[in-house]
Amino acid sequence: MIQERIEDFLLGGPRTYTRTEVAARAGVPVERATELWHSLGFATVDDDARVFTESDLAALRIAGELVRAGITDPAQATATARMLGQHMSRLAESQFTMLRDIMQANPGLAADEDDLVGFVRRLVPDLEHLQNFAWRRHLAAYARGLGATEEDAAARRQVVGFADMVGFTSFTRRSSEAELVEVVDRFDGLTAQVVAENHGRIVKMIGDEVLFVADDPEAGAELALDLLERAGHADGLPPLRVGLAYGRVLSRFGDIYGSVVNLAARLTSVARPGSVLIDRELAESLEPDARYLVRPRRPVSVRGYARLRPALLRRSS
Template sequence: MDFEAEGLLEGIDDERSRADRIALLERLLAAGVTPEELRRAAAEDRLALLEVERMLGTEQFTPREVAAVAGVPLELVLKLRQALGLPRPDPDDRVLTASDVEAAERLKGFHEAGLPEEGILEVARVLGEGLARVAATLRPLVRDTFLEPGIGERELSERYATASAELGPQLGVVMQHILNMHLRDQLRTDVVGRAELARGGVLGAVRMSIAFADLVGFTKLGERVPAEELGAVARRLTELAGDVAGSHSPVRLVKTIGDAAMLVSPDPDALLESSLELVAAAEAEGEEFPRLRAGVATGQALGRAGDWYGSPVNLASRITGVARPGTVVAAGATREATAGDGGRWQWSQLPNRRLRGVDHTVPLYRVRPAAPS
């Protein structure tokens, strides 16, 4: 193959880089990459990534073919890909891999085992969202580890391929382990009582306490500091929230959204303690770290796809918005839920507020640990 005539050496002037590009092209050709794939990858400036892309799966099947081989409806194959957060292809686009065939066959097995289609797709949506974040975090980590001044395309391609071959299987084992740990932890608090057994299913809403904690002035901070520093602040909030939730069972960190963290627990006292510790941990970070404020509400909430919905979720978010920096403010229902705790908390009543999106006046209290007797 005449690489020069094919335009695969265009823009590469020095001899060392040309020799490196030629060595990479010859390596890829020997691995079965077609001239058309080489031209497309060169035009998109991703020749160094082509080998690892092929290791992750060669696009050789259409959705229609995958559906036929796996014995599942074509529409279900397309819905699964959409649920995973990937583009919906045309039924005859040759964009799927052998792994897609295996996934469709497993999908059929789940369906035959009695799992409903909507439930399977809901799990797929959560997996897609979570694993997209894992991929987005892992990709720059690998890239920044291997990229160094003066490295050639061929060596970079080899490093990526080696990392994929060695780390990929290990990552799968680690992810399975993490999934098992979370399932075990959640099953310990997922008690199915007599009412659920009689009904033949788990009742929807349950009484939960919800807390939101957000960084005061985070948006304005973004106007003054580089994006890297702002990202470091958000990452530190995730670390602090995770540490606090991990030390107070049965408190769980549901999610972080930029400048805010959401915690939930069926135990309002444990959640109040976690919220106070989180606010204090932010204070301990020093003057350069934004202060936190937290709002807590208690009521009937519905857990779905790893998130929580219902009036206490909305209320906790609104309370956070009116709390002063460095404080934890709780709704009256949360105070009532902890009334039998023997004076563990000191409550300071605040003026009742009309909160946006809430159709009634909400009694609010600032909460602190009770002074030692």
């Protein structure tokens, strides 16, 4: 079957080993191998099911060697596997959708088994190269912080921002799937461009919302204001609103945590369309800067904050 031919190519060979066999050959306890397998997001398999390949064996052997060499510990290896599984699953799903769209646009490709398998064989190495390129580039960017202390690496002062599309829930009820995809793609594309241009980082997209960080108050302010301005000139994109907070942020496996993250989310929830609300700490940092106008607003009550004191951020011009 064509699915089996493609699977053998993607997995690097046929399914040869049981769970017990692959763990024994890799020198890893079965319980540990099972934990890593589940952390990657893969389903439970029977002990006697031959589902593992030479590639699975090589990956498990490397994971075991990293732990034995003291480069990582079991808990960190499990957390890393969980992060990889979550991100790679999303990436694989998007690429599968792309492949399915290509097949639908080219019926002749899907009709010929050899042509389709050959197409996949040509496409996958290119995708691997691009993914490896992006990973190395991001790793190089983060490598600049290798000299930071352990405390600074775990938690540092950053601007955290949320931006969401106003009225998106009602928009989904009156729009077709094609219209929803178009709007989300525009939002994702605009956000990625603006965040990159202002030296920020997207932490994650959450439906109609984006979570981002910037390293200093000025960069965070420029990012938020630029995003609102660009969105206001984008055809077919609902108005945005942004909440920003400044303080110590805990970063772990690509995600961020802490009260500053919660505060930014609450500010976004009470911001008006086309506005940027900021917390008091960020307001104090930006008030001396002549490029911005910071206007205090009435205290508001939101979940977790009885008297939140936001400020409205605008350009001075």
